[in-house]
Amino acid sequence: MNLNPEQISEYVNQFIKILVDYSPKLISAFLILFVGLYIIRVVNRVMRRIMEKRNLDPTLTKFLADILLWALRILLFVSFISKLGIETSSFVAILGAMGLAVGLSLQGSLSNFAGGMLIIVFKPFKVGDTIEAQGIIATVSEIQIFVTKLLTANNQTVFVPNGALSNGTIINYSMQGQRRADLTFAIAYDADIKKAKDILEKILTDNPNVLKNPAPEVFVKNLTASSVEFAVRPWAKNENFGTVSSQTLEHCKIALDEAGISVQPFTLQK
Numbered sequence: 001m002n003l004n005p006e007q008i009s010e011y012v013n014q015f016i017k018i019l020v021d022y023s024p025k026l027i028s029a030f031l032i033l034f035v036g037l038y039i040i041r042v043v044n045r046v047m048r049r050i051m052e053k054r055n056l057d058p059t060l061t062k063f064l065a066d067i068l069l070w071a072l073r074i075l076l077f078v079s080f081i082s083k084l085g086i087e088t089s090s091f092v093a094i095l096g097a098m099g100l101a102v103g104l105s106l107q108g109s110l111s112n113f114a115g116g117m118l119i120i121v122f123k124p125f126k127v128g129d130t131i132e133a134q135g136i137i138a139t140v141s142e143i144q145i146f147v148t149k150l151l152t153a154n155n156q157t158v159f160v161p162n163g164a165l166s167n168g169t170i171i172n173y174s175m176q177g178q179r180r181a182d183l184t185f186a187i188a189y190d191a192d193i194k195k196a197k198d199i200l201e202k203i204l205t206d207n208p209n210v211l212k213n214p215a216p217e218v219f220v221k222n223l224t225a226s227s228v229e230f231a232v233r234p235w236a237k238n239e240n241f242g243t244v245s246s247q248t249l250e251h252c253k254i255a256l257d258e259a260g261i262s263v264q265p266f267t268l269q270k
Contacts, residue, residue, distance in 0.1 A: 029083035036076040044069050063120075063145055112146040115162030119143060129174035130238070134160055137173075173238065178211060180235050181245045185252060186227035186264035193220065193228060196261050203251045204234050209244045211235040227264040 044065055051061040120143060125131050129140050131150075136158055138150035148165055150158040173179055187196050197218055204216040214235045221231035232252065236244035256263050 025083060025085060029080055032083055033076065033080045036072075036079070040069065040072045040076065043072065111163035112161045115164070115166035116143070116145040116147075118166045119148065119162055124170050125172050125175070129172055131173065132171040133165055133168055136160070173241075178214075178235055178237050179241045180214075180233055181241065181248065183232040183234075183245070183248060183252075184221060185230045185232055185256070186224070187230065187256070188262040188264060189226075189228060191228070191261045195259065196230065196256065199255045199259055199261070200230060200232055200252055203248065203255055204232070207234070207244065207247060207251070209236055209240040209247070211237070 047068055048061060048065050051064065056064075119125075125140055127140050127143060131138070131140060136150060136152070138152040138158060140148065141151045141157070142149040145162075147159045147161055150160060152158060185200065187193075197220075200218045201216075204210050204218065210216055211234075216232075216234040218230060218232055220228060222229040232248060234244050234248055253263055
C-alpha cells in the first residue's frame with residue numbers, strides 16, 4: 001500500500017487532533033493515579049500506627065493493613081480506567097465472577113482463614129504457649145492466617161489448619177502461668193502409711209522449684225487389690241513443670257527405697 005504525502009499529512013493531523021482532544025482525560029487520569037497511590041500509602045501507614053497503638057496482634061495488624069491496601073488499590077484502578085473513558089461495568093462484573101469462582105474453589109482455605117481470624121481476635125493461645133490440640137502437645141511457634149505452626153518437644157514442626165484448630169478443643173498449659181503435676185505412687189500394704197506420707201511431703205517441701213502457694217498435696221488416693229496409692233501433686237511454674245515432675249519421681253523413689261518402703265510397679269504420671 002502506497003501512501004502519498006497528502007494522506008500521511010492527513011493521518012498525522014488526525015492523530016494530533018485526537019491526542020489534543022484526549023490529553024485532558026489522560027492527564028487527569030494519571031494525576032488521579034499518582035495522587036491516589038500517595039494517599040493510599042499515607043492511609044496505610046496511619047492505619048498501621050493506629051492498630052499498633054491499640055496493641056492489636058502483629059499478625060492481625062499486618063493482615064488488615066494488607067487488605068486495606070489492596071482494596072484501595074483496586075478502587076483506584078477502577079477510577080483510573082473510568083477517567084480514561086473505559087467502560088467499568090463489565091470490568092467490575094468480571095472481577096465479581098472471578099471472586100465467586102475463587103471463593104468456591106477455596107472453601108477449605110476460607111474456613112482456615114476464618115479460623116485464623118477467630119484465633120487472632122479471641123486469642124485462646126499466643127506464640128510461646130504450650131497447647132494440646134488435634135492430638136498434639138507442642139509449643140506455638142507462629143500464628144499465620146491459614147495455619148498455626150507448632151514445635152514439638154522432639155523439635156518437629158507441625159502445621160495445623162486454623163479451621164480445624166478453632167473448631168476443636170484446645171488445652172492451653174501456659175495461660176495460667178503455673179501448673180500442677182498429678183503423680184501417683186503405689187506402696188505395699190505392709191508399709192507404714194504415715195511414714196510414707198511424711199517422706200513424700202518432705203520431698204515436695206525441700207524442692208525449691210515446687211511452689212508454696214498453691215500448696216503441694218499428698219494423700220491416699222486409692223486402695224487397690226495389691227497396693228495403697230498415694231496422690232502426689234506439686235505445683236510449679238510452667239517453665240519448671242517438666243523438671244519438677246521428673247525430680248519428684250526420682251527423689252520420692254530414692255527416699256522410699258532408703259526407708260525400706262517398697263514401691264509397687266503402678267507409678268503413673270499425667
